[in-house]
Amino acid sequence: MIPLRTDVPVRRRPRVVWTLLAVNTLVFLWQTSLGPRQSFLLAAQWALLPRRYSDPAWALAVGLDPANHWPLLTNTFLHGGWLHLIANMWTLWLFGAAVEDRMGHLRFALFYVLCGVLASWAHMAAYPASTVPALGASGAIAAVLGAHITLHPRSRVLLLVPILFIPLILPVTTWAYAAVWFGLQVLQGAGDLLMPEMGGGIAWWAHIGGFVAGLAVVRFLAPPDLPDPTGRGP
Secondary structure, three states, X not given: OEEEEEOOOOOOOOHHHHHHHHHHHHXXXXXXXXXXXXXXXXXXXXXXXXXXXXXXXXXXXXXXXOOOOOHHHHHHHOOOOHHHHHHHHHHHHHHHHHHHHHHOHHHHHHHHHHHHHHHXXXXXXXXXXXXXXXXXXXXXXXXXXXXXXXXXXXXXXEEXXXXXXXXXXXXXXXXXXXXXXXXXXXXXXXHHHHOHHHOOOOOHHHHHHHHHHHHHHHHHHOOOOOXXXXXXXX
8 A cells, every 4th residue: 555645735835844854855865875784784773672771781781872762763764775765755754744643843843753762662672682783763753644544534545556457546544554554564563573583684673663653652642633624523
């Protein structure tokens, strides 16, 4: 399922979303300029390695500081490839602009950073001994999706569903889209925990934790009883 657009009007310029798009893109362009060794060192130092915090002796032995918690945030600005970056940035643009419009710039920035860190904690809780660098904005963006369906519960999203070579365009409620997406994350995350040898290196539990964090945190930063700009009411 590829979301194409939503029907929520945006009244203010999403300056924080624009800034996040720019920063993530510039960081990725910088990543692509690095050599193999520099890329390895970047991932080791600034991506999220859960064992760094669950096993401080190991971290010190390999030259990592277990007291440095910046990677809980910095990993959300690193990406593993163009497709990874584009998918995340498109989803952020699609759902984030309306969330920022309702929250306001400062509160949305705080929301994004806080939920990105909580998503990192969820990943660490699921894989405490992992030495595979986790990186990407997916957890924070999952939180944005959670905030979007909370603030705009009657909104709709236009989906592109490719069936073989036939592109199917479907308008569905954003809640339905989010429910299917979240269900897939839970199924794949549970399978990854039960059969880790079959895992594809995707931080499913960062997605799950980010989404749940978004549902919870948005209620403190932007109460959902404001008028819905879609005009459909609560």
